[in-house]
Amino acid sequence: MTDAKPTQSADALVQVRGLSTVLNGKTIFDRLDLDIPRGKITAIMGPSGTGKTTLLRHITGQLMPDAGEIRVDGRNVPALPRDQLFDLREKIGYLFQNSALLTDFSVFENVAFPLRQHLRLPEEVVRNVVLTKLQAVGLRGAAELMPSELSGGMARRVALARAIVRDPMLILYDEPFVGLDPIALNQILKLIRTLNDTLGITSILVAHEFAAVSRAADQVYLIAGGKVAAQGVPAELARGESPWTKQFFGGEADGPVPFQYPARDYAADLGFPEGPR
C-alpha cells in the first residue's frame, strides 16, 4: 500500500493523467493520476462530494475536464469525435443505484432494450442473449415480470443484466449497494465478482460500504482533496497512516474533511465585528 502515489500499470484499461476539473468555481480534481487495470475490480472511495461520480462521467465523456487525459482502451476520451465517443460508450455498461428500469417495459424488454436500440438482430438471437444474461443474474424466471413487481435487489440485478447485454469491456457501478438488505447486497456483490471474472470485464466500483468493497475489489483508490489520497488492496488500505485514510476508514467526524462547513468568522456572524470580549 502506498499513500498518495498511484500505481502506473502498463496494462491499464483506463489511464487518467493530470486530470483537473473545476465545477462552479470548486476544484474537484487537481492533476489527478490513476490507472484502472484490465480484468480487475477497482473501487473508488472517498468522502461525499469528492468527485467519484464526476470521475465516471469523465470516463464516459459526459463531462469535459479543464485539463488532462482520460484514456480508455488507449483513446483519449475528451479528444474523441462524437461518433467515436458513441462507439466507446457502447462498450461501457453502467449500473446506478436507482436501477433506472423502464417502468412500462417487462424485465425481458428492459434487458433487450440496448440490443433493440442499436442493432437489428433476429428476434431469436435477442431472446437467446437476453435469457442468457437473465440466467447469469439468476432471474431468467422473472423475464415476464414488470419492474413494479420486483424487489430492490431484483431490480438491480435486472439492471445488471441490461448493463452486460452487449458484452461491455468495462462496467461502471455507481453506488450499487445502496438501500439493499444484506442478502440482496451479497447477491450483487457476488455477481460483480463473478461477472468480472467469467466475462473478462474490467469493473470500476464506486461505493461507500468498505466491508463490501473489501470483499469485491482487487484494489481501492481513496480520492480526497482532488487527488489520490491512498491506494492499495483493501485490507492494507484500511491500515494506512495518512490523515485522510485514518478519518475515512476510522469514520471520524472531524479531520481533513472538516466538521464545520466553511463559514464567515463566528464572532462577526453573531454581530460582534471585533469578536466577543
Ligand SMILES: Nc1ncnc2c1ncn2[C@@H]1O[C@H](COP(=O)(O)OP(=O)(O)OP(=O)(O)O)[C@@H](O)[C@H]1O
Ligand atoms: N454539473 C455540475 N455542475 C456543478 N457542480 C457539480 C456538477 N456535478 C457535480 N458537481 C459538484 O461536484 C462535486 C463532486 O460531485 P460528485 O457527485 O462527483 O461527488 P461524489 O464523490 O460522487 O459524492 P457522493 O459520494 O455524495 O455521491 C460536488 O460538490 C457536486 O456538487
